[in-house]
Amino acid sequence: MLALFSENVKMNSVVAQIKATTVTSIQQLYGVELNIEQVLVNATKPEFEGDYTVVLFAFVKQLKKSPDALGQELGTALVADHPELFSGFNVIKGFLNLSIANTYWLDFLQSIQGKEGFGLHEPRNQTVMVEYSSPNTNKPLHLGHLRNNFLGWSIAEILKANGYKVAKTCIVNDRGIHICKSMIAWQRYGNGATPQSNGMKGDHFVGDYYVKFNDAYKAEVAELVAGGMDSALAEKEAPIMKATQAMLLDWEAGKPEVMELWRNMNGWVYNGFDATYKRIGSDFDKTYYESNTYLLGKDLVASGIEKQVFYQKEDSSVWIDLTADGLDEKLVQRKDGTSVYITQDIGLAVHKNQEFHADQSIYVVGDEQNYHFKVLKLICQKLGIPAADGIFHLSYGMVELPTGKMKSREGTVVDADDLVDAMISIAQQKTEELGKVKDFSAEELVVLYDTIGLGALKFFLLRVDPKKKMIFNPEESIDFHGFTGPFIQYTHARIKSILRKQENTEWQNSALGGDLLPLEMALAKQQEIFPSVLEEAATEHDPSKIAIYVFELAKTFNTFYNQLSIGNAETEAKKILRLQLAALTAQILKTGMSLLGIQVPERM
RNA sequence: GGACCGGUAGCUCAGCUGGAUAGAGCAGCUGCCUUCUAAGCAGCAGGCCAUUGGUUCGAAUCCAAUCCGGUUCACCA
Structure with a gap:
């Protein structure tokens, strides 16, 4: 019924009517049944008389008519049979230019007179999830995030206007080594400062510590290299990096003081994000936190092995072979039994589906993840996850400066x-x-x-x-x-x-x-x-x-x-x-x- | 190296499911405010649609090759 409605809308537009009447007229004139998709209708070029143009070349062969004769006959028939739609025609070199009748436009205006919401489509019984924004809680939003947020929000509204039910979701990247970096830096250099005490927005406040970490890290590496250490080794051995890795382990173990620090700092960031979101008009029906979802998907690995979608290597790591699909072999579980990014995403996809029962799921994510989402969709399809076919990666390009890419290390990020x-x-x-x-x-x-x-x-x-x-x-x-x-x-x-x-x-x-x-x-x-x-x-x-x-x-x-x-x-x-x-x-x-x-x- | 994306006016971009003489905006140059908002309108100028070949009535658009730019192919997320 909803598909019907959409057909009706199409049927009502002039272009659709031109196509439909062309098909019937040709059927009546020549007894040939054309497919409506064969009829190409364009806006008439301004230098010619008429409003819309039917391109005749497409079916001259099939009808065994010269373009000119066909145009004359078809034009005559169309104007004669549909005076409410067409007021005249001319044929130039295989193009049938049609003039739309005055009354058509007047009827059109009259039909929507005093109505609100012209152009909006009737509700259809389909739900679409739109996931966008996806911030990290270690630095403030920048220009690239703005493109993401505006796109995500807009596509959600556009879908609503087309009659879909929409659920806007956000996955916050709130855990991992990069989050620990700003935590370590705050511990070392913060002296108990807070956004309030510094009079700063929380996300900027935390972002500054992320920068401080990188500065300190760079200095330590330089010192080690100066002392004769190989630079690759120095990057691993820098004390601040070791401390960060230790903190991540503490976090995973749920060590109380680390958890408290983590909650505090993330809380500051969320306050900052909320202010920005409010300003730019982003909102979400549901926010997911990676700290809650990063273990999802583990159970899918076992069932994937059972279904022979995945296979296990001798070292007990788990893989999927996508070479038949033109891709590579992809790891889905490490040999230590922990899951990787893609596995979490599969888990989250299942989880979200159970919650929203959406027919489609749109991910607004930068194009550097094109490969990831190709793999994600493919794996979901192979696992037979509900609505896997409805996964769509709304991939967008980077926003660059005239000088090239934005780089936080070079201070060229547009906040x-x-x-x-x-x-x-x-x-x-x-x-x-x-x-x-x-x-x-x-x-x-x-x-x-x-x-x-x-x-x-x-x-x-x-x-x-x-x-x-x-x-x-x-x-x-x-x-x-x-x-x-x-x-x-x-x-x-x-x-x-x-x-x-x-x-x-x-x-x-x-x-x-x-x-x-x-x-x-x-x-x-x-x-x-x-x-x-x-x-x-x-x-x-x-x-x-x-x-x-x-x-x-x-x-x-x-x-x-x-x-x-x-x-x-x-x-x-x-x-x-x-x-x-x-x-x-x-x-x-x-x-x-x-x-x-x-x-x-x-x-x- | 494989895969994917892009290359159109000085700049930023439309047009790409093949259709008529390739379009906008900005920047440049001309005009238009005693009449509904000049953040506007009208006009001029600006092009080897990266290159080469192919497909056909017709190619910026499709195909192939080449050249440039980007992304990606992690037991990171």
Whole structure:
């Protein structure tokens, strides 16, 4: 039934109707049954007359017709049989250009008049888990985490808009040798300091000790090497490293004072993370901690051996042979019986599935783990774990600086909190320069700067294809003109300003009529495709599809706005039409931006 | 070395399930605020779509090879 609904949505779009009517007309004309997928419909190039174009080459052979004759016959039939849809056609070199009837656009506008949530799909009975963010509790979030968080949050919203139930989860990497490093450093150099006593955010506070560890470690290694030790050996023998390894063992043994230190320091970090998450709008339905989940999956090893998916070597380590799948042999359990990363992930996958019974599970993780997730999915499938086929790695590229990768050792990491601060203060500065919001209260201004600054940042990170690595130039900062968040926000505010000027709201329910001017039609045409864009963004797992769409809609509106008067239109009928077009534009911009996690202000 | 990802305008990116003369934004240059918000609009300029070959009515898009850049192939997570 839900699949049916989605079909209906498709059936309703102009493009889908063109395809369907083409299939029937060809059937009637030539008695040939085409598959609907064979029909290719594109937007007509601006230099030709028409709105949508059917590419005829695909079936000339099958129909044994010349493209021109076929175009003429098909065009004639389509216009004759569907006057409510087509108003005319022309054929140029194998392309059938169709003009969509005025009434189609008017009916379209009329059909969604006064309705909220245009483009959103009916609920379907499917649950999707989205795991994102996945921080380490030894340092604050940076620019790369922001891309992760924005992507994860956005894809969750996009799925919801497509009718899925969504569970957002987060796995916190809160244990292991790297966590012990900052603990050791705090023990040695902290003198009992706390974030409160230092007036710092907890995650930054702990992150500083992680840096201190590395400095001390480097110094110790250098000293040992100076004393004549081989550098590889020095790295193992450095006292601070030995102490850290001892601490990890103590942690695993549950030694009370280590546990207490660990809880304290992690608590500081969580306070810091909470503040950042709140600011950037990330939230989770469920947070998992690796300290609780790292033992999961051990029982799966035994059953995997039983199922002969895994095999055991003489040293009793356990492996899976994936060479038949073009991959390598992969260890799933060490010879000492402890499990490895992949095994924990399999265990967590099973665990999460028992909790949420999701049909799909999306992992938002950087592309350096492409291989890991390929293996994870494959093993889950071989083990027959429920919904293994629904595992999807939403892989995204690194965010790089013009100078190359961010490296904490070289101090080139762009800190998330700093960046957000910077964006907001730029928003403030630009807003003040323009001087349009002098009557805003101090509180309203704070909200506005936040909205614009974060909007610019989120849009910047979401507007490119996730799988591509992207370059961020802190010097040039993020633009507020052109293909940017503020441009869309501005367009929205502008529309709202016009609508506010209307003294009554009758136009909202008034019937529409008359011929559409090209700019009016262009806007309606653009609006009409919003539902299919939403669907595409979900199936492709790609928020940038929405960012691009929303930008193009805003551009189309701005051209329309510049050429045509809305509030003072030539006639009452035109005024009603344009107000409705403007209001729908605002609504779509708002919905689209909200799926990117971006607010749109009423005024700016 | 194997696998995977990328290479499109000076810069950042769309377009990639084959379709008409390859598109945006930024930066550069021209115009447009006494009329609904100029964070805007209109225009100019900017291209051997990494290279070579193939597939066909048609290739930025598909295939092969090559060149560049990146990731990965841990008893780390």
